[in-house]
Amino acid sequence: MKLEEVFEQTHRLPTIPKVVQELIDSFNDDSIDIGRIAQKISLDQVITAKVLRLANSVHFGATRRIGTVNEAMVVLGFNTVRTLVIASGITGAFIATPGFDRKHFWHKSLTVSSDARWLATQARVSPEMAFTCGILHNIGEMLVHVVSPETATQIEKHHADPAKSGDSAPEFDFVDASVELVRRWNFPALIVDALRHQDDPSGQVPPDALSAILNLAIRLQQQAHDQDSLAAALTETSDDLLAQAGLDREKLTEKLPELLDLRGGLDELVG
Structure with a gap:
């Protein structure tokens, strides 16, 4: 199989939530509306739960308990929250094999x-x-x-x-x-x-x-x-x-x- 043939199997390729794709695109967009993105993240309960658990972990050094995506944005910063959301979306994108x-x-x-x-x-x-x-x-x-x-x-x-x-x-x-x-x-x-x-x-x-x-x-x-x-x-x-x-x-x-x-x-x- 050639590499291009892998990507022709469109029905088997992983799909990621729209908000995750927006955050990936935001690497190249300085005009991103952080408040709108936080609202969109909050609508995905699975990603929000993962992000908040990790935001409160030793890895990310929060100085106080974080209870919402907006709080995570304030305490950890947009770049860290973006990283957590992208990681959450990607790890959930692949079907069991x-x-x-x-x-x-x-x-x-x-x-x-x-x-x-x-x-x-x-x-x-x-x-x-x-x-x-x-x-x-x-x-x-x-x-x-x-x-x-x-x-x-x-x-x-x-x-x-x-x-x-x-x-x-x-x-x-x-x-x-x-x-x-x-x-x-x-x-x-x-x-x-x-x-x-x-x-x-x-x-x-x-x-x-x-x-x-x-x-x-x-x-x-x-x-x-x-x-x-x-x-x-x-x-x-x-x-x-x-x-x-x-x-x-x-x-x-x-x-x-x-x-x-x-x-x-x-x-x-x-x-």
């Missing part, structure tokens, strides 16, 4: 999101952008599993052992599918480019911190599950990657307990 562990998939993606947000805060890069990249970085895997489970299996086998693929090597991978879906959803170029270069941020021209932060967040999720393994993963991280991300190895190592405290607190997004 036999043989695919949806909750495990989202748990991994949300760990990457959490780590990316924390790393971005240390690097003084937009934490909302980094969080969104984490949610989206492997969205193509779920998409291909929904549209063509056989192709998904082929891609997985190729990654496990490329030498055995031979002439049956897939024409695209999950990153390609992620990039194309995010582009079609009209996310800003900064996010699309970070996803495109998540496996090789040094190949991005000009180099950007967001792709390097995403790459490191993926590494940490894959390799590290306690403070010792996190510290080891940072020790093995190249100086060039840390420099591109704008991060200091020693300072990160000192603050690793913060990262562990934040992990696992986002699973309420998975509905």
